[in-house]
Amino acid sequence: MKAWEICNDDLRLHDVGTAHSREGETVVRVSHVGICGSDLPKLLRPNSFPLPAPWRPGHEIVGIDPTGRAVAVDPLVPCGNCPRCTTGDTHLCAGLRRLGWERAPGARRC
Numbered sequence: 779m780k781a782w783e784i785c786n787d788d789l790r791l792h793d794v795g796t797a798h799s800r801e802g803e804t805v806v807r808v809s810h811v812g813i814c815g816s817d818l819p820k821l822l823r824p825n826s827f828p829l830p831a832p833w834r835p836g837h838e839i840v841g842i843d844p845t846g847r848a849v850a851v852d853p854l855v856p857c858g859n860c861p862r863c864t865t866g867d868t869h870l871c872a873g874l875r876r877l878g879w880e881r882a883p884g885a886r887r888c
């Protein structure tokens with residue numbers, strides 16, 4: 779699989795291996811990935827954000843799930859176990875991962 783990654787102001791298409799799902803997750807066959815307005819400040823001022831190196835943007839994701847349905851991916855991934863998550867306030871999860879941000883890589887394409 780290939781993905782665009784940015785490292786040291788260099789944007790390159792890298793081979794990033796095969797995606798594997800963990801418990802509770804599924805692998806989506808990505809058809810399109812958008813560049814969001816929230817990605818632009820990170821692209822223009824990368825030193826102003828806590829980004830991993832390499833950084834893989836791409837949190838606006840659509841594709842096909844294993845059953846053949848077209849899906850849009852929610853890029854917010856709560857832990858599911860903390861007090862905030864267990865009361866339904868997953869948007870307040872201290873362990874929230876955001877695909878394509880600082881804690882989780884963005885989409886890659888098959």
Ligand SMILES: [Zn+2]
Pocket residue numbers: 814815816837838
């Ligand atoms: Zn966005």
Ligand SMILES: [Zn+2]
Pocket residue numbers: 856857858859860861862863868871872873874
């Ligand atoms: Zn949580």
